[in-house]
Amino acid sequence: MISLLIIAFGVTLIYLAVAERMKTYNTLIAVQGLLLFFITFIELGSLDVWHLVLILLETLVIKVIVLPYFIHRLLIKKGGDRPVALVVPGYISLTVVSTIIFFSFLLSYLLHDQQIQVKYFTGAIAAIFTGLYLIIVHKQVFTHMMGYLTIENGIFLLSLAIGNEMPLLVNLAVLLDVFSSVLILGIFIDRLEAFSTLDVDQLEELKD
Amino acid sequence: MTEIYFIISVVLIITLFFVRVIAISHALVFIFIGLLGWLCVNEWLLLDLPVEGLLHADALGVLFLFITLIITFFSTIHYIIYAQKRNQGVRAISIHNGSFVIFVTAISGVFLSTHIGLLWAFLEASTLSGAALIYHDRDRLALEATWKYLFVSSIGVTLGFAGIMFLSIAAHNTPNDIDSLIAAAPLMNIGWIKTSFIFVLTGFSVKMGAVPLFTIDIDAKDSSPSPIGAMFSGPLMSVGFMAIFRFYQIYSHTSILPWMNNLLLLTGVLSLFLAAVFILKTNNYKRMLAYSSMEHAGLILVAFSTGVTGYLVAILHLTIHAFAKAGLFFEIGQVHRVFNSKIMEECGGYFKISPIGSITVLAGLLAIVAFPPSGLFMTEFMLFKSLMISGKWWIVFIVMFLLCFFVYAMVRNFFSLVFIDNPQAKFFAKVNPLESVPPLVLIGTVLVVGVMRPEFVIDLINKAILVLPH
Numbered sequence: 001m002i003s004l005l006i007i008a009f010g011v012t013l014i015y016l017a018v019a020e021r022m023k024t025y026n027t028l029i030a031v032q033g034l035l036l037f038f039i040t041f042i043e044l045g046s047l048d049v050w051h052l053v054l055i056l057l058e059t060l061v062i063k064v065i066v067l068p069y070f071i072h073r074l075l076i077k078k079g080g081d082r083p084v085a086l087v088v089p090g091y092i093s094l095t096v097v098s099t100i101i102f103f104s105f106l107l108s109y110l111l112h113d114q115q116i117q118v119k120y121f122t123g124a125i126a127a128i129f130t131g132l133y134l135i136i137v138h139k140q141v142f143t144h145m146m147g148y149l150t151i152e153n154g155i156f157l158l159s160l161a162i163g164n165e166m167p168l169l170v171n172l173a174v175l176l177d178v179f180s181s182v183l184i185l186g187i188f189i190d191r192l193e194a195f196s197t198l199d200v201d202q203l204e205e206l207k208d
Numbered sequence: 209m210t211e212i213y214f215i216i217s218v219v220l221i222i223t224l225f226f227v228r229v230i231a232i233s234h235a236l237v238f239i240f241i242g243l244l245g246w247l248c249v250n251e252w253l254l255l256d257l258p259v260e261g262l263l264h265a266d267a268l269g270v271l272f273l274f275i276t277l278i279i280t281f282f283s284t285i286h287y288i289i290y291a292q293k294r295n296q297g298v299r300a301i302s303i304h305n306g307s308f309v310i311f312v313t314a315i316s317g318v319f320l321s322t323h324i325g326l327l328w329a330f331l332e333a334s335t336l337s338g339a340a341l342i343y344h345d346r347d348r349l350a351l352e353a354t355w356k357y358l359f360v361s362s363i364g365v366t367l368g369f370a371g372i373m374f375l376s377i378a379a380h381n382t383p384n385d386i387d388s389l390i391a392a393a394p395l396m397n398i399g400w401i402k403t404s405f406i407f408v409l410t411g412f413s414v415k416m417g418a419v420p421l422f423t424i425d426i427d428a429k430d431s432s433p434s435p436i437g438a439m440f441s442g443p444l445m446s447v448g449f450m451a452i453f454r455f456y457q458i459y460s461h462t463s464i465l466p467w468m469n470n471l472l473l474l475t476g477v478l479s480l481f482l483a484a485v486f487i488l489k490t491n492n493y494k495r496m497l498a499y500s501s502m503e504h505a506g507l508i509l510v511a512f513s514t515g516v517t518g519y520l521v522a523i524l525h526l527t528i529h530a531f532a533k534a535g536l537f538f539e540i541g542q543v544h545r546v547f548n549s550k551i552m553e554e555c556g557g558y559f560k561i562s563p564i565g566s567i568t569v570l571a572g573l574l575a576i577v578a579f580p581p582s583g584l585f586m587t588e589f590m591l592f593k594s595l596m597i598s599g600k601w602w603i604v605f606i607v608m609f610l611l612c613f614f615v616y617a618m619v620r621n622f623f624s625l626v627f628i629d630n631p632q633a634k635f636f637a638k639v640n641p642l643e644s645v646p647p648l649v650l651i652g653t654v655l656v657v658g659v660m661r662p663e664f665v666i667d668l669i670n671k672a673i674l675v676l677p678h
Binding site for chain 1: 329336359373
């Protein structure tokens with residue numbers, strides 16, 4: 001079951017590489033959140049109730065409901081579901097992300113470390129590098145934020161791969177930070193839109 | 209005790225966002241500074257006693273808390289002047305003061321954390337609150353700087369988190385508190401901890417203002433009000449250093465110590481090189497100071513990379529630099545107000561307008577280019593000695609060569625500001641000579657410690673570096 005969910009997570013990464021509309025990106029990030037919720041729920045069945053509530057909050061409430069709703073309301077509903085400018089043709093991005101996933105598999109199997117769970121580790125590394133790829137090739141701040149959220153999901157999966165639990169207080173602080181960082185990023189995208197500078201090429205007044 | 213500090217801070221933060229009377233808002237910030245002072249003294253007194261829990265400072269934490277306390281105090285005074293002279297509205301002041309207290313609380317949290325995960329959480333909180341401070345002026349440039357800072361910093365701090373994850377893999381099921389990790393360090397997998405250190409150094413370089421993620425730090429110092437530039441050059445640089453130091457502290461008990469030192473040396477020299485290139489090019493006083501901070505971040509990393517002989521030098525340099533740079537940022541804030549510009553072609557003849565301010569600029573220049581009796585002269589001298597002891601003569605020549613560019617750029621630009629009349633410079637506002645007193649006090653301290661050894665600071669640093677192999 002978990003393998004299927006990880007494969008579905010990988011499929012969302014491939015879809016992200018070729019997505020053209022803001023709404024598609026937002027939906028894909030929400031789907032990733034839902035998959036992470038199921039993976040965590042199956043994997044961490046024996047957790048105490050507070051940790052479970054916290055993880056539920058992080059995945060189901062924040063990643064699946066609050067953030068996509070917030071992004072939709074702030075960016076998509078206001079300006080319409082605009083297409084995202086693809087700087088690199090879709091088929092090249094598809095090849096690159098597929099290669100990233102392939103090498104993530106290769107790396108995970110070559111490591112032979114008993115501490116890590118190979119399935120999660122593969123998904124995590126693939127998500128982190130796909131997120132970085134999205135940030136590098138896209139020129140719009142919206143897609144940069146989607147890349148950042150993909151990296152965040154990758155990091156979440158990486159923490160599952162390791163399975164080293166942190167104290168509740170630390171988990172809570174991390175959750176609060178991740179949540180507020182995305183909210184604040186969203187607010188600033190909204191401000192940038194007011195200045196009509198959603199393209200990073202226009203953000204180059206600060207230089208020597 | 210630290211719990212009380214955080215609880216009262218949270219109450220003050222919430223109140224600050226709702227207060228709509230300027231005087232009360234500023235008074236609440238001073239109450240917070242009093243609270244921070246109490247925390248500093250308390251942590252200092254507890255230094256030699258065994259304290260349990262996730263939040264308590266070691267000697268390095270206490271030193272950095274004191275630096276934060278002093279610069280926060282002067283920064284608050286200068287912000288009051290800044291807000292008054294620019295007729296800031298009560299809402300803008302409330303948002304600034306609230307974000308400022310979150311920022312300082314997050315910074316002090318980093319210095320107090322004994323758990324790597326908690327340290328990360330405070331680091332991220334400092335990014336978020338720092339963004340609100342950079343956006344203070346709400347113009348297009350501030351927005352651009354804020355967006356870049358927020359985004360790149362978030363990526364950097366996330367990469368740092370990946371570094372923590374790799375450390376967790378290497379540490380197996382060891383709890384992520386620093387003492388347990390140090391105990392488990394000799395058994396850690398070398399590949400994982402090397403990967404972890406690369407991620408941590410890359411990610412947290414954003415806070416230290418060093419290579420590779422230095423660019424946004426320059427933009428942030430340029431676009432934010434000068435009192436915030438001072439906070440970014442002093443306490444925030446200490447935050448970046450502390451984050452890297454914690455991982456260094458853990459991994460120094462493994463065989464990768466020489467490898468880490470080489471990596472720090474490379475990062476330091478690259479920071480120096482890039483800062484030297486850009487400082488010659490810039491025509492903006494605040495960006496010049498920001499590149500100078502990058503230069504000093506590079507020197508600190510180079511000093512630290514020399515191992516046992518360089519640890520004291522690096523931390524002492526960081527401490528003295530924080531005071532010198534804060535003083536200069538405050539004074540450049542006045543220059544900005546006088547000429548309504550920070551562009552070099554639009555400023556000049558400052559001596560005729562503000563003799564006390566000009567003396568402060570010149571004293572700051574002596575301090576920052578490490579001219580005797582500056583305390584930085586003492587640390588740079590010790591740095592070269594340390595490099596020579598470790599046999600790295602070629603690094604001595606490279607660093608000396610690069611330092612010439614900084615001295616040239618800063619002397620040229622500051623002399624032109626103070627002594628050369630510029631017909632394009634327009635005189636916009638008069639400054640009260642008393643406003644130059646706080647920067648003069650900070651810069652004066654830097655000049656005095658070059659002659660009188662700051663024993664209290666050196667004792668704290670010696671205690672702090674006892675945790676490293678010696």
